[in-house]
Amino acid sequence: MNKQAQAVILLLVGGAVLRASLTGQYLNYVKPGLQPYLVAAGAILVLAGAFTLWYELRGPKNAAAHTNAEERTNAEEHKGAEEHAHDDDGHGHAHGGPKVAWLLLAPVLGLLLFAPPALGxxxxxxxxxxxxxxxxxxxxxxxxxxxxxxxxxxxxxxxxxxxxxxxxxxxxxxxxxxxxxxxxxxxxxxxxxxxxxxxxxxxxxxxxxxxxxxxxxxxxxxxxxxxxxxxxxxxxxxxxxxxxxxxxxxxxxxxxxxx
The missing domain is CATH 2.40.50 (OB fold (Dihydrolipoamide Acetyltransferase, E2P))
Structure with a gap:
């Protein structure tokens, strides 16, 4: 999972928390006094996701002011070689990213699509x-x-x-x-x-x-x-x-x- 996907997940989780906090849905899960903390937590997640996504989409615009194209190419090749060495398990097989992180979408889908009712x-x-x-x-x-x-x-x-x-x-x-x-x-x-x-x-x-x-x-x-x-x-x-x-x-x- 790249950082853009991580940022999107942060936005979705934060948005779901804010939606539940501001619509009264949160009362199915917590007592009323916790609403300010939920709003603050949701806002922080949304801001963190937005800034991360903005930073990732901005691209290396400022890099050219500090290095030339050849230095960038060499740095990227060196970094790629190091990542390949770390990802390789010694048998020529590279490991993928932490796919389990996508499970963070489960509570988001729960809140947005089929939120459970209050206990009865x-x-x-x-x-x-x-x-x-x-x-x-x-x-x-x-x-x-x-x-x-x-x-x-x-x-x-x-x-x-x-x-x-x-x-x-x-x-x-x-x-x-x-x-x-x-x-x-x-x-x-x-x-x-x-x-x-x-x-x-x-x-x-x-x-x-x-x-x-x-x-x-x-x-x-x-x-x-x-x-x-x-x-x-x-x-x-x-x-x-x-x-x-x-x-x-x-x-x-x-x-x-x-x-």
Missing amino acids: SYAAGRSGSAVTARSEYAPLPAGDPLRLTMLDYASRAVFDKGASLGERRIRLTGFAMRGPQDTWLLARMMVSCCAADARPVKVALGGDLPDGLADQQWLDITGKYSGRELQDEVNGEAIPFIEVSEVTLIPVPQEQYES
């Missing part, structure tokens, strides 16, 4: 619920209904036994998925950095639910704390219930992960 019900069904305890639970702010994250509700329901939730009406947003005992769950993937460390938080849905629910369907629900719990079949963690009073089917949000 398939991944959540194969991972245990990631509810974590806190040392204390602050009083809830004003609001009726009050919007909470999935993790905040599940943590208060499991470890605080709903004491800090009381009779408040709570709003949660997530995707539907089938759970144990033929129940419907509301789930959402939590990320610390990127999709590689994503784990689901699951809340079981009680009360009257609309007909025709399907896996991966996004819902905005309103309900109250319920003392009932299920056991996650994957890791044995408790899955708290919420008694649903209102269900709204919503489009897939741009930011599908919570962090």
